[in-house]
Amino acid sequence: MDERLVIAASAQEAAKLAASGAGYLAGGTELNRLGSPLHYQRLVSISRVAELRGVEAGDGEVLIGATTSFQEALQSELVPAYLKEALLFMGSRTKRNMATVGGNVAAWRDDSYLAATLLAVGASIELMNESGATRRLSVAEWAQTQPEHRLVRRVIVPADPGWVTSKRYANTMESLSYLVVSLCLHDGAARVALTVKGVGAFVSPELSDAASRGAGEDELVELAYGLDATIPSDMYGSERYKRYLAGVTLARMLEDAGRDDAR
Numbered sequence: 001m002d003e004r005l006v007i008a009a010s011a012q013e014a015a016k017l018a019a020s021g022a023g024y025l026a027g028g029t030e031l032n033r034l035g036s037p038l039h040y041q042r043l044v045s046i047s048r049v050a051e052l053r054g055v056e057a058g059d060g061e062v063l064i065g066a067t068t069s070f071q072e073a074l075q076s077e078l079v080p081a082y083l084k085e086a087l088l089f090m091g092s093r094t095k096r097n098m099a100t101v102g103g104n105v106a107a108w109r110d111d112s113y114l115a116a117t118l119l120a121v122g123a124s125i126e127l128m129n130e131s132g133a134t135r136r137l138s139v140a141e142w143a144q145t146q147p148e149h150r151l152v153r154r155v156i157v158p159a160d161p162g163w164v165t166s167k168r169y170a171n172t173m174e175s176l177s178y179l180v181v182s183l184c185l186h187d188g189a190a191r192v193a194l195t196v197k198g199v200g201a202f203v204s205p206e207l208s209d210a211a212s213r214g215a216g217e218d219e220l221v222e223l224a225y226g227l228d229a230t231i232p233s234d235m236y237g238s239e240r241y242k243r244y245l246a247g248v249t250l251a252r253m254l255e256d257a258g259r260d261d262a263r
């Protein structure tokens with residue numbers, strides 16, 4: 001039960017208020033979702049903090065303020081097309097108007113819309129602590145550590161990481177996804193990230209190496225069968241089916257990249 005709401009006027013104030021254990025109320029689409037596992041005694045609203053909103057161009061990168069909504073990011077000319085592809089995985093426009101990019105990264109769900117794409121391109125986040133100090137860490141580090149109660153200030157993505165594509169599998173556009181596959185190709189090197197429901201989001205070194213070598217479908221499927229992850233068989237399909245889908249999807253992506261002459 002969320003019992004008390006405090007409205008922060010600045011990012012530092014928010015980080016200070018939350019340091020003792022409160023949650024951040026951004027778009028509220030996860031916090032207020034029926035069945036959400038997230039519950040806090042105290043919430044700090046960050047939606048009025050101007051410095052947390054908006055998109056800026058950096059040196060070869062794009063800095064997205066944490067409370068920028070999915071829809072605002074989609075409408076920004078600065079946000080790269082590969083990220084827009086992933087932002088559009090959130091099919092409902094109403095939800096896109098509310099949900100924030102920072103909230104999505106902070107929640108880091110095992111069916112996250114953005115996690116696989118952010119991992120594939122080597123994105124970073126900027127965190128702020130209660131004294132206002134900021135530090136940057138890769139999304140891969142974030143995936144492993146997720147320091148509690150730290151304010152995500154910005155999500156930072158490369159402007160042009162190479163050829164990037166992501167594919168999401170769900171029963172319908174509005175259903176939870178059971179698999180997201182993301183591929184980033186740059187100068188012949190590939191990084192492959194997966195988000196698997198029941199497992200989470202991770203980079204696969206095996207699939208990345210194979211994709212870098214231009215491996216074919218059979219090899220990619222074999223490698224996906226052998227991935228070291230406990231993938232559940234559930235209403236969306238068997239474990240074997242999901243592994244097969246990951247391998248085949250990657251093979252199709254590599255074919256598309258070849259057609260686009262990206263490698």
Ligand SMILES: Cc1cc2nc3c(=O)[nH]c(=O)nc-3n(C[C@H](O)[C@H](O)[C@H](O)COP(=O)(O)OP(=O)(O)OC[C@H]3O[C@@H](n4cnc5c(N)ncnc54)[C@H](O)[C@@H]3O)c2cc1C
Nearest residue numbers: 023024026027028029030031066100103104106112113152
């Ligand atoms: C029907 C439905 C289906 C959904 N399906 C999916 C789905 O398939 N995939 C998916 O990824 N999400 C899904 N969501 C969840 C949600 O819409 C998104 O994850 C959204 O991006 C969360 O952003 P928000 O701003 O609404 O976060 P909030 O609900 O405001 O916050 C979520 C969490 O993030 C923390 N947080 C928020 N902002 C920050 C910040 N700046 N710094 C640190 N912590 C912060 C909060 O403390 C809280 O723990 C679904 C929601 C609904 C209602």
